[in-house]
Amino acid sequence: MIWTGLLARAIQMSTPLMIGSLAEVYAERTGMMIIAIEGIFLLGAWGGFVGAYLSGSMFLGLLLAMAVGVMAGSVYGFFTIKLKQHQIVTGTAINIFAAGLALYLYRVFFGVPLLPLTVEPLAPLSIPVLCDIPLIGQALFNQNILTYIAFLIMPAGYWVLFKTPLGLTLRSTGENPEAVDSAGINVEKVRFLTVLFASAMDGLAGAFYSIGFLGLYTNDIIGGRGWIAFAICFLGNWNPMGALLGALVFGLADAASIVIQTSGFRLIPNEFLIAIPYILTIVATIARKQFNVPAVLGVPYVKERK
């Protein structure tokens, strides 16, 4: 019984990590690290909650989350692509800004409520027949819509990236932008559109925490999980299928820490259970030997640099 619960929770917790790490894989394949990922997750969580709370519609909540993500992504893209500023510096600035902004705008919209405001989280959709499979049925086929979407976009993302001309363009932009440029494709445009797509996905991933899972918004709701999605992109070797595997492992770690905490099992202090995903990231980063880093990751494209 506890295993079914654990498995279901693991699949659930890996959902935003899948969406976020796929977004990161796409962006990094074109040479853009989305360092602002943590901030965009947070803004997405905020946007999802505000949209769902004010309109009463989950769909509008998710839409607002993606819109907010795109807005943050366009600021990030403007600074890093158009102005060619450093990605880590800009991303860090946006993360600090987002933390202040989300809290501030929450106050603007809702004042200081006596009780935390809540919405009913996205309801699970059980798939008939399949959800009755013992052990894995409930875990795989009784989740909310975002989880199904996540499981669909990972293989689709792999297919687009490696089997289509679009994917070839994206990958070439991160490996040899000069060649892409001389083929008559606008490098900056490819990067900018990819960043906007990725930030919309990041916003969606963030919204999972607020309206897909908890049904409320707090300012520490993301608590570093954006960074974990960022790390999964590295660990998955910039491949959507690797990212899928990574997201599942980290989802399991996240779920284990939640399940053990609530089960009253007191061998390891709580604090260290919460730290499991972060420790795992460090260990996995160290253990990973061969990296397939996109050649110009983090480098702005400058035509005819002298």
Add this chain to the structure above:
Amino acid sequence: MAQKDKQTPVDSYLGEKIKSREGSFYMFLWPVFSVLLGLAASGMMMLLLGHNPFLVFLKLFSFAFRDMYNVADIFAKAAPLILTGLAFGFAFRATLFNIGGQGQFYMGCVAAVFCALKLYFLPSFFLLLVCLSASMLAGGAWGAFVGYTKARFNASEFLISMMSTYVALAIMNYMLRGPLKEIKGEYPQTDVIAQNAWIPTLVPHTRLHWGFVLALGIALVAYFVLWKTSLGFKIRAVGMNRNAARYAGIDEKRVFIVVFLISGAFAGLAGFMEVNGIQHMLVQGFNPMIGAEGIGIAILGNAHPLGIVLSAILFGALKVGGNLVVQTSTIPSSIIGIMEGFVMLFVILSYFLQDKITTRRSKKELRSKEKGGVSR
């Protein structure tokens, strides 16, 4: 190890940029403009809550400079910020990204409060010395681990330092709930440390303590190390161009570890200042933004120790005035984060403009040389 530890092109690109911004006459003007624009933009945000930004800023600065106590508080707040600013800025000079200053700060806090609580019987001077060294050692070790994984496994220091912050947070929270919890056992916090572990005050009847002077000294040391020693030369060489540094025979791996050791020690020392200088105890959820603010300060100060000191004092003033404005009006404290974020974004914008002006000027020089027939 047969790994390829190639330098990504971005590293040398960044090194060139930091260098080109230095030594110009307008070096100080740019940050001032950025700060003003950042404050103006956050003023627009205040309109959303129906506040007049001019009145708010008037209030903020009149609060910050109202009396001796508040002015002294600006410098008391600036002391740890100088150190977390240096923690990022020092590593940035080697084009290394130490974004784990927060975690190193927490480790420093835990070490300082641990020594202060357990060795309370020591004479004041020795106790302070022990706390100081322990905090630097703890922060330094936490940082050096990041440098070690970079040197040994070619791991991304950005990622590892970020993640290690969350582990440090877990350790601190565990200590506060377990071994170091107050005797009353009510809240996750320590008891107040003995008076002989308090850093003596610099100006009587204020919170300004000798730690500020120490922070200034550390900034001077950082300057001296970076520009007057062979270690500093190596650090800057690695920062400017990692390949060239390697061909020149510099052991970049040792530089990674040493830089992170020093950076971490700076952030750890900030923990000592907050615990022994201001709070005199350790509380859960304590100063959660000091690492991020250090990054902002280092960026605003172009990773130069003098720039960092000035920026830290500015941030200190914003904090003191901002906190009082928040307490006496309905403006939420998150406005301080928004101000810092806007200031950072405008600083980055100013980087763009500066680089553009530099490029245009050098192009012009090139063209006039060609016209004069000096060119080959």
